[in-house]
Structures are given as C-alpha cells and as structure tokens.
Amino acid sequence: xxxxxxxxxxxxxxxxxxxxxxxxxxxxxxxxxxxxxxxxxxxxxxxxxxxxxxxxxxxxxxxxxxxxxxxxxxxxxxxxxxxxxxxxxxxxxxxxxxxxxxxxxxxxxxxxxxxxxxxxxxxxxxxxxxxxxxxxxxxxxxxxxxxxxxxxxxxxxxxxxxxxxxxxxxxxxxxxxxxxxxxxxxxxxxxxxxxxxxxxxxxxxxxxxxxxxxxxxxxxxxxxxxxxxxxxxxxxxxxxxxxxxxxxxxxxxxxxxxxxxxxxxxxxxxxxxxxxxxxxxxxxxxxxxxxxxxxxxxxxxxxxxxxxxxxxxxxxxxxxxxxxxxxxxxxxxxxxxxxxxxxxxxxxxxxxxxx
Amino acid sequence: xxxxxxxxxxxxxxxxxxxxxxxxxxxxxxxxxxxxxxxxxxxxxxxxxxxxxxxxxxxxxxxxxxxxxxxxxxxxxxxxxxxxxxxxxxxxxxxxxxxxxxxxxxxxxxxxxxxxxxxxxxxxxxxxxxxxxxxxxxxxxxxxxxxxxxxxxxxxxxxxxxxxxxxxxxxxxxxxxxxxxxxxxxxxxxxxxxxxxxxxxxxxxxxxxxxxxxxxxxxxxxxxxxxxxxxxxxxxxxxxxxxxxxxxxxxxxxxxxxxxxxxxxxxxxxxxxxxxxxxxxxxxxxxxxxxxxxxxxxxxxxxxxxxxxxxxxxxxxxxxxxxxxxxxxxxxxxxxxxxxxxxxxxxxxxxxxxx
Numbered sequence: 001x002x003x004x005x006x007x008x009x010x011x012x013x014x015x016x017x018x019x020x021x022x023x024x025x026x027x028x029x030x031x032x033x034x035x036x037x038x039x040x041x042x043x044x045x046x047x048x049x050x051x052x053x054x055x056x057x058x059x060x061x062x063x064x065x066x067x068x069x070x071x072x073x074x075x076x077x078x079x080x081x082x083x084x085x086x087x088x089x090x091x092x093x094x095x096x097x098x099x100x101x102x103x104x105x106x107x108x109x110x111x112x113x114x115x116x117x118x119x120x121x122x123x124x125x126x127x128x129x130x131x132x133x134x135x136x137x138x139x140x141x142x143x144x145x146x147x148x149x150x151x152x153x154x155x156x157x158x159x160x161x162x163x164x165x166x167x168x169x170x171x172x173x174x175x176x177x178x179x180x181x182x183x184x185x186x187x188x189x190x191x192x193x194x195x196x197x198x199x200x201x202x203x204x205x206x207x208x209x210x211x212x213x214x215x216x217x218x219x220x221x222x223x224x225x226x227x228x229x230x231x232x233x234x235x236x237x238x239x240x241x242x243x244x245x246x247x248x249x250x251x252x253x254x255x256x257x258x259x260x261x262x263x264x265x266x267x268x269x270x271x272x273x274x275x276x277x278x279x280x281x282x283x284x285x286x287x288x289x290x291x292x293x294x295x296x297x298x299x300x301x302x303x304x305x306x307x308x309x310x311x312x313x314x315x316x317x318x319x320x321x322x323x324x325x326x327x328x329x330x331x332x333x334x335x336x337x338x339x340x341x342x343x344x345x346x347x348x349x350x351x352x353x354x355x
Numbered sequence: 356x357x358x359x360x361x362x363x364x365x366x367x368x369x370x371x372x373x374x375x376x377x378x379x380x381x382x383x384x385x386x387x388x389x390x391x392x393x394x395x396x397x398x399x400x401x402x403x404x405x406x407x408x409x410x411x412x413x414x415x416x417x418x419x420x421x422x423x424x425x426x427x428x429x430x431x432x433x434x435x436x437x438x439x440x441x442x443x444x445x446x447x448x449x450x451x452x453x454x455x456x457x458x459x460x461x462x463x464x465x466x467x468x469x470x471x472x473x474x475x476x477x478x479x480x481x482x483x484x485x486x487x488x489x490x491x492x493x494x495x496x497x498x499x500x501x502x503x504x505x506x507x508x509x510x511x512x513x514x515x516x517x518x519x520x521x522x523x524x525x526x527x528x529x530x531x532x533x534x535x536x537x538x539x540x541x542x543x544x545x546x547x548x549x550x551x552x553x554x555x556x557x558x559x560x561x562x563x564x565x566x567x568x569x570x571x572x573x574x575x576x577x578x579x580x581x582x583x584x585x586x587x588x589x590x591x592x593x594x595x596x597x598x599x600x601x602x603x604x605x606x607x608x609x610x611x612x613x614x615x616x617x618x619x620x621x622x623x624x625x626x627x628x629x630x631x632x633x634x635x636x637x638x639x640x641x642x643x644x645x646x647x648x649x650x651x652x653x654x655x656x657x658x659x660x661x662x663x664x665x666x667x668x669x670x671x672x673x674x675x676x677x678x679x680x681x682x683x684x685x686x687x688x689x690x691x692x693x694x695x696x697x698x699x700x701x702x703x704x705x706x707x708x709x710x
Contacts, residue, residue, distance in 0.1 A: 030445060031452050032433075032560040036676070037649065037669025078387075090385060095696035097386050104690050205387040294392065312667050313684075314392025321391070328683045329668075335459050341450035 003154040004250075004279070007257045011282035019048030028342040036336055038308050039329065042288065043337035046330065049261050049286060050170075055334040060107035060327055061163060062173040062320040063251050064091060064098055065156070065272075067115035067244030068134030069180035070143065074218045077180045078205045081134070085118040087177045091319075092125060098175055098319035105327040107173065109320070112159055114152055115243025116178075127162070129155035131243045135184075139222050142239045143184065149238035149246055153279070156250015156272075157257065164258055171327060172255045173290070175320020176268035178244050180204075185271035186297045187219045187240035191228040192274060193304055202267075202295040202316075233278035241275070248272025249279065256283035263330065265323040266293035266315065270301040277305060290326030291315055358509040359605075359634070362612045366637035374403030383697040391691055393663050394684065397643065398692035401685065404616050404641060405525075410689040415462035415682055416518055417528040417675040418606050419446060419453055420511070420627075422470035422599030423489030424535035425498065429573045432535045433560045436489070440473040442532045446674075447480060453530055453674035460682040462528065464675070467514055469507055470598025471533075482517070484510035486598045490539075493577050497594045498539065504593035504601055508634070511605015511627075512612070519613055526682060527610045528645070529603050530675020531623035535559075540626035541652045542574050542595035546583040547629060548659055557622075557650040557671075588633035596630070603627025604634065611638035618685065620678040621648035621670065625656040632660060645681030646670055
C-alpha cells in the first residue's frame with residue numbers, strides 16, 4: 001500500500017494560469033473563436049500540464065497490460081483464453097495492430113504481464129509483473145484478494161517509474177490484452193454507475209445474441225453475489241476486476257504522479273482509468289480519452305469521467321490502438337495552440353513586410 | 356465546357372478486385388474481424404484506387420479556394436468580406452490555421468483565387484483563376500451566369516492539372532475561404548435535398564439568433580426566386596453557389612480524373628464535392644469525408660453523398676483544416692491494411708523462430 005499512497009500524495013495539479021493563458025491565445029488566433037472545436041481544450045490542458053504554450057510530445061509510449069480471466073469459464077468470450085498468451089508474443093514480435101499503429105504515431109510499445117495464465121520466459125522483453133495466473137471466476141466469488149488488487153495497481157505505477165528511468169516521456173497511452181476482459185470492465189462501470197447491466201453490455205470480440213444474454217446474466221449475478229462497494233474502488237477491482245485492469249489503473253496514477261498526460265484506449269483501459277480516478281482524484285486532469293469504442297459500456301464510462309473522446313472510428317480492438325491514433329490528435333492540438341498566429345501577430349508581420 | 360466534358364470522360368473506376376483483396380486481407384488479420392472500424396473500408400478503398408495493398412500517401416496537397424459573395428449584403432455573416440482577402444495573404448504568409456495543420460500532416464498548401472473582390476498582385480504565389488470579383492447577390496438574382504459556373508469548375512480541374520505538372524500527388528484535400536460562404540453552401544444542399552432550410556442552416560462563423568433567422572429567410576427567399584434545378588448541378592451552382600465552390604467541385608473532378616483520392620473538408624468543400632458528384636458520378640469513389648462539421652447542413656450533405664466522416668472534432672473553420680487532419684487517418688488506414696499481420700503470417704513467423 002506504501003507505493004500507492006506515496007504516488008497519490010505526489011500528484012500535483014496542472015498549472016491553471018498556463019491553461020488560462022493558452023485559452024486566451026486560442027481566442028485571439030486569426031480564426032473564428034472556438035472554430036477548432038475540442039482540440040482547443042486539449043491544447044490548453046496540455047499547456048497546463050507542461051506549464052508552457054509550446055508543448056512538445058516527443059517521447060511517446062504505449063503500455064499494453066495483459067491478463068487472463070477466470071470468468072471465461074462462463075462462456076463470455078468468442079476466443080479461448082490461450083489467445084492472450086499468443087498475442088503477448090505477437091506484440092513482442094511486432095506484428096500486432098498496436099505495433100503498427102504505435103510505429104505510425106512514433107511511439108514505443110511496452111508489454112506487461114499482470115496476470116496471463118502462462119509462464120513466460122524470464123528473458124522475454126516484457127514487464128514481468130504477474131500477480132496470478134488469471135483471476136478467479138468472479139461468478140463464484142471475488143476475482144482476486146484485496147492485497148492482489150493493490151499489488152496490481154502498484155505494479156502499474158512501478159512500470160511507469162521503470163520506463164522513466166530509461167528516458168523522459170511526454171505522453172503515455174494505455175492498452176489491454178486479455179480474453180474475456182470486457183466482462184469485468186462492464187461489471188466495473190455497472191458497479192460505479194448503478195446503470196442496469198443490460199444497458200452497458202456489448203459483444204466484445206463479437207459474440208452472438210444468445211451469448212450476449214448469457215454475458216449479461218453472468219455480470220448481473222456476479223454483482224449480486226460479490227456486492228462490490230462503489231465507494232471503495234479497490235473493493236470493486238478485487239471483486240469484479242482483472243489484474244491487467246488494476247495495472248492500467250496504476251499506469252494512470254503513475255503518469256499523473258510524474259506529471260505526464262495519459263491517454264486511455266477503449267473499454268478496458270477506461271475501466272482502469274475509472275478506478276485510478278476513484279482512488280486518486282488528482283489523476284483526472286492528466287487523463288485524456290482517445291476514442292469512443294463500439295463497446296456500449298464505454299460511453300457511460302466516459303460520461304462518468306466527464307471526458308470527450310477525440311475519435312469515433314468504431315474501433316473495438318483494445319491493445320492501445322485508439323490511444324496510439326489519438327497521440328496524433330494531441331500532437332496536432334499542441335501545434336494549433338502554439339503555431340497558429342493571433343490577430344496581433346498577423347498585424348505585426350504585415351507591418352514588418354510593409355516597413 | 357470542353358475541359359469539363361473531357362475530364363468526366365477520363366475518370367476511371369477504382370480496381371474492385373484489389374478492393375476485395377484488401378477486404379480479404381483485413382478479415383484475415385490477427386484481430387477480431389471489423390475491429391478497426393471505419394479505417395478498414397478506407398484502407399480497402401485506397402487499395403482499389405491505387406491498385407495495390409501497399410498504398411503510400413507520400414505527396415500530399417491541400418488546395419484552398421477563395422471567393423467573395425454578394426449575398427453578404429444581406430447581413431448573413433459576422434465578418435466583413437474584406438477578411439477573405441486578408442486571409443488569402445495570411446495563407447501565403449504561412450500563419451493561418453491551414454498552414455499549421457497542413458505542415459503537421461506533411462502536406463503543401465496551394466491557394467487559389469476563384470473570385471475574391473480584390474486585385475491580387477500577379478506575382479503573388481497563388482493560382483490566379485478569378486472568375487469575377489465576388490458573386491452577385493443571389494437574393495436578387497443568380498449568383499453567376501451558367502458560363503461562369505462552368506468556368507469555375509474548369510478552373511478547379513486546371514489547378515489539379517498544374518499541380519500534377521510539378522510533382523505526382525497521392526492525396527488531395529479541399530479547403531475554402533470566403534466570408535459568407537456557408538449561405539450558398541446551405542442553399543446548395545437545400546436545393547438538392549429539398550430538406551427545409553431551417554433544418555439545414557447553421558451559425559457560420561458565429562452569428563446570433565436574430566441573424567440566424569435572417570439567414571434562413573434569405574436562403575428560403577433566394578431559392579424561391581432563383582428556382583435552381585436540382586437535376587442540373589451547373590444550374591444550382593450558377594443560381595445559388597459561389598466561385599470557390601465551383602472551383603472546389605473542379606478539384607474533386609480533377610483529382611478523380613487523375614486517379615487521386617480527394618478528401619473534402621467541411622460545409623463549403625462538401626458543397627463543392629456534392630456538385631462534383633452530381634456532374635460526374637464517377638468522381639464519387641475517389642471522395643473521402645474528413646470530418647463532421649458543427650455546421651448542421653454538413654451532415655445532410657454527407658448523408659446525401661453516403662459518406663462516413665472520419666473525425667468529429669467540432670471543427671467549423673474551413674480552409675481545409677479538417678481535410679489536413681484526416682490525411683493522418685487515411686495514412687493510418689494504409690498502414691493498417693498493409694502492415695498488420697494475418698493469422699497465417701503470424702504462424703509463419705512463429706514457425707521460423709522455432710525452426
């Protein structure tokens with residue numbers, strides 16, 4: 001608990017004066033006020049975080065956290081759990097979707113095992129942070145112990161710390177891999193929002209109507225059985241969460257501690273972000289939503305967090321793919337703020353040319 | 356009329372076999388089918404256009420067409436017409452929004468005067484294609500003659516021809532500058548769709564409630580007076596259009612003629628694209644929608660064209676800003692198609708590593 005408590009205490013507020021200065025500059029640019037929409041607020045928020053109007057998002061990092069889920073026993077996913085392990089190797093080999101999208105965004109990908117049901121070779125270049133070989137089936141009892149929940153969050157914080165020992169980072173994106181993990185993520189937003197599970201549950205990797213009905217029943221019954229306490233985010237994570245979801249919460253807290261903006265991907269990453277912001281309210285100003293997932297529960301998470309997604313590309317992949325694409329838009333937001341001339345600057349250029 | 360007729364005849368269909376091959380590859384990639392949403396179809400369409408699975412959008416060009424509007428006499432805009440001229444100079448000086456966003460997208464910006472109410476110096480590095488010094492006030496009669504409408508479209512085609520003499524292009528984005536030009540653009544979609552003007556009319560650069568009511572009245576009365584023939588796109592352009600809107604239609608036709616994908620920006624660019632596709636149905640497969648503008652009429656244009664916008668950033672600026680941002684997403688779509696490994700390719704890599 002020490003790592004977590006210490007991290008929470010270290011989170012500082014972004015500079016609100018610089019945020020206001022950025023807003024002022026945006027208002028004075030030679031274009032109709034507000035005409036660059038949601039990129040304007042993104043730019044101003046980044047200015048507040050970095051305490052400058054000239055933000056440079058140079059070193060970019062995606063962290064993809066993997067874990068397995070006992071709940072798969074209940075037939076909630078189209079794919080077998082073994083795919084989690086396979087995809088970890090695929091990430092390491094560089095052929096997965098996140099590798100391609102991160103490369104395009106000039107970002108590096110770090111892969112972390114928080115709880116895959118497989119013994120990876122110790123030399124495999126991933127973060128070895130296994131809390132357990134898959135969670136317990138939370139249809140039958142808690143997914144993990146309270147201690148494991150804290151450990152998973154602290155593992156995420158430590159991953160950010162280790163990454164920062166290697167190089168400074170200017171932006172972090174979160175991503176997930178874990179067959180079955182839309183089920184705990186949906187249970188988490190249901191626990192916090194009290195919105196009926198039926199309204200929150202999507203098809204994950206593509207289950208049919210019958211399997212969807214089953215998934216809803218499984219989540220409803222698990223919430224009923226485990227009774228996660230919405231006022232205790234660690235309890236929610238322990239009862240109906242996942243190891244990689246805890247890790248993802250830790251990434252958000254670790255980034256906020258280090259003063260680095262963090263972009264959450266889809267349903268699972270945002271479930272982690274939700275837990276992070278419940279644990280550490282100070283993390284929220286560092287958090288950006290990348291996209292609006294096809295997974296229906298995601299929009300309720302974003303509403304709960306008060307975040308506007310930058311993209312609506314009908315992604316439903318995870319891995320950090322939406323976050324990587326959003327890096328480009330955050331970068332554009334920094335250029336909009338810094339490089340578009342104000343009316344005053346345009347007039348000065350004109351005067352110099354005519355002098 | 357010769358340039359236009361010849362261009363229409365030269366438009367070829369994209370390769371549908373390559374499109375299908377791309378779809379097949381996307382389906383076989385090591386991820387849930389369809390999980391990269393609308394980027395998948397974008398990638399497949401680009402493959403069809405370029406007849407390869409490895410599309411490289413290297414040389415990128417934004418063309419920003421400017422013109423003035425007699426309709427401004429009716430008080431439809433917040434800004435004075437003189438701003439059109441000022442912004443042309445701002446584009447040339449490189450300090451405008453489109454310069455910043457195009458630079459970020461590694462694209463060049465070409466500026467074209469189709470009908471600004473100002474005599475630009477002949478040495479100013481823009482395309483000098485002035486059809487007239489602003490359109491006539493279409494509240495009182497047609498905005499331009501039929502001959503001028505054709506000339507404006509042909510000017511757009513010629514601009515693409517000239518650009519291609521300098522270097523090959525792989526993607527073109529359209530953009531506009533013209534105080535008052537949301538009014539003709541709204542009139543154009545009203546003429547084609549027969550949807551009530553009230554449902555289609557937005558606030559442009561930011562007019563208030565009273566001015567909005569006036570703008571709606573002006574458009575309704577102008578449509579009533581001029582009776583543009585929805586089956587004759589040149590008639591619509593002549594009666595209630597604008598010189599830069601004709602130019603933007605020409606850019607789309609010119610791009611299609613050259614087999615180059617073209618990304619339309621917001622309300623005004625899409626008004627041009629609408630006219631282009633009505634004149635030359637073959638242009639449609641080359642057309643991509645960049646974003647969903649705040650201007651309410653835009654969504655009806657995109658529906659009319661059957662296009663899905665890639666971005667929803669609440670932009671309402673024009674200049675080509677949305678198109679420039681969308682270049683990045685089109686580029687990502689090409690990498691998704693080409694670089695994400697199929698299940699088969701992943702298996703081959705595994706086999707090689709274990710050999």
